[in-house]
Amino acid sequence: MTRTPTVGVLGLQGDFAEHQALLFDLGVAARVVRTVAQLDGIDALIIPGGESTTIAKLMDLYGLREPLVAFARSGRPVWGTCAGAILLARDVDELDRPGIQAMDIQIQRNAFGRQLQSFQSQVAIDGISDGEFPAVFIRAPAIIDVDASVEILATLPDGKIVAARQRNLLATVFHPELTTDVRLHNLFLSMID
Numbered sequence: 001m002t003r004t005p006t007v008g009v010l011g012l013q014g015d016f017a018e019h020q021a022l023l024f025d026l027g028v029a030a031r032v033v034r035t036v037a038q039l040d041g042i043d044a045l046i047i048p049g050g051e052s053t054t055i056a057k058l059m060d061l062y063g064l065r066e067p068l069v070a071f072a073r074s075g076r077p078v079w080g081t082c083a084g085a086i087l088l089a090r091d092v093d094e095l096d097r098p099g100i101q102a103m104d105i106q107i108q109r110n111a112f113g114r115q116l117q118s119f120q121s122q123v124a125i126d127g128i129s130d131g132e133f134p135a136v137f138i139r140a141p142a143i144i145d146v147d148a149s150v151e152i153l154a155t156l157p158d159g160k161i162v163a164a165r166q167r168n169l170l171a172t173v174f175h176p177e178l179t180t181d182v183r184l185h186n187l188f189l190s191m192i193d
């Protein structure tokens with residue numbers, strides 16, 4: 001694309017400001033999206049980590065669910081991190097209402113235990129060069145099954161899938177925006193054509 005892309009960050013709840021700050025550091029126009037109108041002119045969207053039930057509820061309250069489903073179907077890149085990955089998944093346990101359900105993955109919430117079991121781990125990710133990624137898992141979900149059309153990008157030694165891509169959709173169950181490592185944000189930006 002010749003013009004500079006604008007990346008939206010869904011700003012209903014969670015750590016959207018951290019994504020936006022990191023995108024600003026990369027020189028990318030980043031806009032917090034809270035209304036349907038603010039989706040206009042967005043080339044790609046990040047759904048941040050936070051609390052997936054709360055984000056899903058606010059999505060309904062602001063009438064954003066259908067527009068977000070349409071956005072994901074439009075082929076523009078969408079990246080869900082942690083709670084965002086939960087909202088992107090077609091199958092989720094224990095979510096009291098549907099999310100966007102655009103990506104053919106099955107997710108288990110809180111798959112590593114409670115907040116106190118949060119941890120950081122070095123993870124090798126397909127498509128990310130120059131070494132492993134410092135992945136921060138905060139009461140994280142795990143991807144436990146994927147359709148054949150989903151590319152698995154990273155797996156932990158116990159077999160839990162922690163990063164995956166399907167066409168324009170990217171899911172990571174950890175928090176790249178809480179590190180200074182911009183490689184996954186750059187990978188996402190490279191998905192914008």
Ligand code: GLN
Pocket residue numbers: 048049050051052053081082083084086109110138139140141
């Ligand atoms: N445990 C949260 C949920 O299920 C996700 C945690 C996070 O985004 N860091 O929504």
